[in-house]
Amino acid sequence: MMAIVSSSGDLLALLTFLICLLHHCSAGYDVESVVGSGNLLSASLKLVNGTTTFGPDVKRLDLTASLETDNRLHVRITDADHTRWEVPEDIMPRSTSVSKDALFQSLGMDNATLPSSATISRVSSDLKFSIHSNPFRFTVSRHSTGDILFDTSATLVFKDRYLEVTTALPAGRASLYGLGEHTKRTFRLQPNDTFTLWNEDLERSDLLDLNLYGSHPFYMDVRSGGNAHGVLLLNSNGMDIVYGGSYITYKVIGGVLDFYFFAGPSPLAVVDQYTQFIGRPAPMPYWSFGFHQCRYGYKTVADLEEVVAGYTKAKIPLEGIWSDIDYMDGGQDFTLDPINFPANRLRPFVDRLHSNGQKYVVIIDPEIKRQATPNEDFFLKRNGTNVVGRVWPGEVYFPDFINPRAAEYWAHKISEFRRTIPVDGLWCDMNEPSNFGAWQPLNALDDPPYHINNSGTHRPLNNQTVPVSTVHYNNVSEYDAHNLFGLYEARATHAALLKDTARRPFVLSRSTFPGAGRYAAHWTGDNSARWDELANSINTMLSFGIFGIPMVGADLCGFRGNTTQELCSRWIQLGAFYPFARAHTERTTERRELYVWESTARSARKAFGTRYRLLPYIYTLMYEAHTTGAPIVRPLFFSYPQDADTYGVDKQFLLGRGVLVSPVLQPGATTVDAYFPAGRWFSLYDHSYPLTVATRTGKRVTLQAPVDSASVHLAGGNILPLQQPGLTTSAARQGEFHLLVALAENGTASGELFLDDGESTEMGGVGGNWTLVRFSCDTAMESKGIFATTVSSHVVHNSYTPSGTSVIGSVVFMGLQSPAKGFTIYVNNVEVKAARTKSLTSGAFSVSGLSLAIGKEFQIKVVMSH
Incomplete structure (x- = not known):
C-alpha cells in the first residue's frame, strides 16, 4: 500500500535536526515529486541549500524505495542525471531498482507531486518506509511496535566525491554490533567512535580502533526487549562512519547511498536475511575444522x-x-x-x-x-x-x-x-x-x-x-x-x-x-x-x-x-x-x-x-551456517535476546546455541567471572549437576579456572552429537557416535546431526549424498513416582551411505531426577537388559552398549522410579 502521512516531526525528527545543527550542516534537499505503486516508491529530490565544502552539490537526486521481500527494504539515492559507480551485480547479485520514469510509465502517469509525504508497507511485512518533505528526510519503522529503526536528519549531502547522511538512534535503547574490520576492546560498539572502512595492510594490527583488512558497512541493532534489525550500506568506496551513541553519520567518498534494511526481529533472523541477500557462507570441508x-x-x-x-x-x-x-x-x-x-x-x-x-x-x-x-x-x-x-x-x-x-x-x-x-x-x-x-x-x-x-x-x-x-x-x-x-x-x-x-x-x-x-x-x-x-x-x-x-x-x-x-x-x-x-x-x-x-x-x-x-x-x-547464515560462534544474546545483560558480554561466547565457553583472558587468573543466562547449565567436561539460574535475567558466577582448560558449559535443552577424538578428523570420523542430552528444567531437549563425506561440492543440496537427523527428548510422569525420559530421532533426509553403518553407541543424560530407586531401558519399545548403565554424577546417567544406526529412526526410553 501507499498512503499520505503527516509531515509533522516527532521527537526523533527533532533530535536529528539538533544533530544537524551541532554538525553545522546546511545542505539539504526538498521533495519535488513522489509516485508509488504497491511495494515501490520513487521520488525526485532537488537541492535547496548547497555548500561548496568538498565540492559542488549534485542538484537533482532520484530516490527509490522497495520492499523486496517481507523482511528486506531497499532504499537507494543517486544522481538523477549521471550514472555513478555502484557495487557490480556480478559480485553482488541483486534486484535492479525500477527507475522513476519507468514507474511513471507503468502507472500511465507523466508526473505526480505530493504536498507532504508518502509511505510504503504491506500487511505481511513488519517494515514501513516513509518519505517526508519538505525538507526531505526518510524513516524506516517497525509495524508491530511502532519503533523507528532509521530516521535521517534533514541534512543530506550528495557531491561527486562526498556523501553524508545522519540517522538518529533512541538513546539508551539501541545496542549496535558490526561495522568492521577493526580491532576493538568490546564487541558492542561504543559511542564517540569512528569506523573507517578502507582495506589496509596495517603494520600494527594490534593497535586499537584502526581500519584493517576488510570493509563491512553493516551493523545489527538490538533494541531493549530483544528485537533486532540490520542495516547495510552497500557501497565499496572509502568511508568514515561516526557512531555518536544517539546517532550514526555516514561520510562516504563516492558511489551512491544504497541502503538495505533487514527486519529480524531475532538476531538469528537478521543474519539469515542478510546472508540471503549477500550470499550464504560457503561450506567448508570437514578437514578444515x-x-x-x-x-x-x-x-x-x-x-x-x-x-x-x-x-x-x-x-x-x-x-x-x-x-x-x-x-x-x-x-x-x-x-x-x-x-x-x-x-x-x-x-x-x-x-x-x-x-x-x-x-x-x-x-x-x-x-x-x-x-x-x-x-x-x-x-x-x-x-x-x-x-x-x-x-x-x-x-x-x-x-x-x-x-x-x-x-x-x-x-x-x-x-x-x-x-x-x-x-x-x-x-x-x-x-x-x-x-x-x-x-x-x-x-x-x-x-x-x-x-x-x-x-x-x-x-x-x-x-x-x-x-x-x-x-x-x-x-x-x-x-x-x-x-x-x-x-x-x-x-x-x-x-x-x-x-x-x-x-x-x-x-x-x-x-x-x-x-x-x-x-x-x-x-x-x-x-x-x-x-x-x-x-x-x-x-x-x-x-x-x-x-x-x-x-x-x-x-x-x-x-x-x-x-x-x-x-x-x-x-x-x-x-x-x-x-x-x-x-x-x-x-x-x-x-x-x-x-x-x-x-x-x-x-x-x-x-x-x-x-x-x-x-x-x-x-x-557449518551446515546451519551454509543454509541459514547462522554463525558457528555466537554472542550470548543470539540465544537470549530478551536478556539485556547479555548485550555487553564479550569475554564469553556460544558455540552454536548452547555450548558456553568462558576462557581465561588475564595472566595469573585462578577464577573467571562468567555470566549465565537463566536456565540450567552443565559442565561439558564432567557432566556435573547443573548450575540452575532461576532468575529472569541470569546471574554472574565465579568459576574456578584450571590451568589446562577453559570452562565450558552446555545449556539445558540441548542434545549434542559427539565422537571419540582422534589425531586427525578422518581418524575421529571412524568411531561410533554418542549423544549428550542436557535436559531443560521441563525435561526436554533437542539437537541435530548433519553427515556427508565432508568434501562434496554441495552441502545438503538437492540430489546430494547427505543425511540430516533431528533428535528430541521429552520427560513425562507415567504413574506416581515413575518418570520416563525418551530420546527420539527423526531422519529428515538420508542419502549418505555410511549413515547406515554409522551407529550411536551410547547416550549420556544430564539433569534426570535423582536419586532413582531403579530404572529400565527400552529401545524402540523393547526392553534392553544388555545395555550397560552407569550413574556418572548426581543427575547424570549413561546408557552404553547400544548400536543404533544413524540413518534409521529410533527411540530410547529410560524409565526411572523414585
Whole structure:
C-alpha cells in the first residue's frame, strides 16, 4: 500500500535536526515529486541549500524505495542525471531498482507531486518506509511496535566525491554490533567512535580502533526487549562512519547511498536475511575444522617433517601443516625454492601427509614478478601502463581480478602448480592489495577533497597499496573498487580450486567485503602475543559471524612477539573453540609449536581432544551456517535476546546455541567471572549437576579456572552429537557416535546431526549424498513416582551411505531426577537388559552398549522410579 502521512516531526525528527545543527550542516534537499505503486516508491529530490565544502552539490537526486521481500527494504539515492559507480551485480547479485520514469510509465502517469509525504508497507511485512518533505528526510519503522529503526536528519549531502547522511538512534535503547574490520576492546560498539572502512595492510594490527583488512558497512541493532534489525550500506568506496551513541553519520567518498534494511526481529533472523541477500557462507570441508600449524620461517621440507613428527609424538591432533612464503622461489607465487623445497622432496612429503589423513596448505599473494609476467594484458593500469608495485618478489604487476582473463590465468596457474604439489587449500594473503612502494598523486582521485581517517592518522588512500588512480577492466577505478579486490581474488581462487579438484574448496582470505563468505574463510591477521590481543580476538570473531563469514579465527599464541607458556596455554584453550583453529608465528619469534612446552601440550591435548569430540556438532553448525547464515560462534544474546545483560558480554561466547565457553583472558587468573543466562547449565567436561539460574535475567558466577582448560558449559535443552577424538578428523570420523542430552528444567531437549563425506561440492543440496537427523527428548510422569525420559530421532533426509553403518553407541543424560530407586531401558519399545548403565554424577546417567544406526529412526526410553 501507499498512503499520505503527516509531515509533522516527532521527537526523533527533532533530535536529528539538533544533530544537524551541532554538525553545522546546511545542505539539504526538498521533495519535488513522489509516485508509488504497491511495494515501490520513487521520488525526485532537488537541492535547496548547497555548500561548496568538498565540492559542488549534485542538484537533482532520484530516490527509490522497495520492499523486496517481507523482511528486506531497499532504499537507494543517486544522481538523477549521471550514472555513478555502484557495487557490480556480478559480485553482488541483486534486484535492479525500477527507475522513476519507468514507474511513471507503468502507472500511465507523466508526473505526480505530493504536498507532504508518502509511505510504503504491506500487511505481511513488519517494515514501513516513509518519505517526508519538505525538507526531505526518510524513516524506516517497525509495524508491530511502532519503533523507528532509521530516521535521517534533514541534512543530506550528495557531491561527486562526498556523501553524508545522519540517522538518529533512541538513546539508551539501541545496542549496535558490526561495522568492521577493526580491532576493538568490546564487541558492542561504543559511542564517540569512528569506523573507517578502507582495506589496509596495517603494520600494527594490534593497535586499537584502526581500519584493517576488510570493509563491512553493516551493523545489527538490538533494541531493549530483544528485537533486532540490520542495516547495510552497500557501497565499496572509502568511508568514515561516526557512531555518536544517539546517532550514526555516514561520510562516504563516492558511489551512491544504497541502503538495505533487514527486519529480524531475532538476531538469528537478521543474519539469515542478510546472508540471503549477500550470499550464504560457503561450506567448508570437514578437514578444515581440525587443528592447523604454520610458521613464517619453516625454511625447509625437513622443518615441516620435524613439526609433523613432533605433534605425532606428543599425541596432539594435527590436521594440516602450512607453508608461508618460505616455500617460494624468491617470493614468487606458484614456484618452489629449488634448494629448500624441491619438488622431488616436497611431493613425497605431501603424499605421506595424505596417506596419514593430513593436509597441506600454502600461501599465495596477488602479484606476479615483473620479469615473470605472461605476455597477456590483464594487469592493473595507471596512466596507460601496468602498475609496478613492490612486494616480496621485488617489482611486481597486480592481476586485475575484475578482468575475466585474469581469473582464467589464475585458474591455470593453480592447476599447473597442483600437478606438481597437490595442495589441499590456498591461503590468500596481502590482498588488500598490499604494496611496499610509495606513490605520488597522479590526479584528483589520489587526493580526494575529504580525507577519511585511514590508519587513524588520515593517511593517503595510496598508503601501503596500489594508487587509487589505478584503472581496472572496463575503466573501473581503484578509487571505487579498492575494497573489492580481496573479494574478487577469493572468488577467482575458489572457482579455480573447484574446477581443478571437483571437491569443496578451502580458501582463506585476509581481505574481505560483504559476500566474501561465499568463497572464503578469514583469519584476523598479524596479531601479537599479548593478553589484550587474546581477549580482542573474541570481538573480531563474533563480528565476522554477523558479517556472514562464520569460518574465522585468530593465530593461536599470537603471530608477532614472543609468548609465554601461560599465555600460549590460555590461547590454546580459547582457540580450540575458534571455528578456524590455526597456530601461526613470525619467523623472528621463538618456536612455540604446541608440543614445545609440556604445559601447552597438556592444554592442547585436553582442549583439542574436546574439539575433536565436538566435530560432529561443529560440522552440523557449518551446515546451519551454509543454509541459514547462522554463525558457528555466537554472542550470548543470539540465544537470549530478551536478556539485556547479555548485550555487553564479550569475554564469553556460544558455540552454536548452547555450548558456553568462558576462557581465561588475564595472566595469573585462578577464577573467571562468567555470566549465565537463566536456565540450567552443565559442565561439558564432567557432566556435573547443573548450575540452575532461576532468575529472569541470569546471574554472574565465579568459576574456578584450571590451568589446562577453559570452562565450558552446555545449556539445558540441548542434545549434542559427539565422537571419540582422534589425531586427525578422518581418524575421529571412524568411531561410533554418542549423544549428550542436557535436559531443560521441563525435561526436554533437542539437537541435530548433519553427515556427508565432508568434501562434496554441495552441502545438503538437492540430489546430494547427505543425511540430516533431528533428535528430541521429552520427560513425562507415567504413574506416581515413575518418570520416563525418551530420546527420539527423526531422519529428515538420508542419502549418505555410511549413515547406515554409522551407529550411536551410547547416550549420556544430564539433569534426570535423582536419586532413582531403579530404572529400565527400552529401545524402540523393547526392553534392553544388555545395555550397560552407569550413574556418572548426581543427575547424570549413561546408557552404553547400544548400536543404533544413524540413518534409521529410533527411540530410547529410560524409565526411572523414585
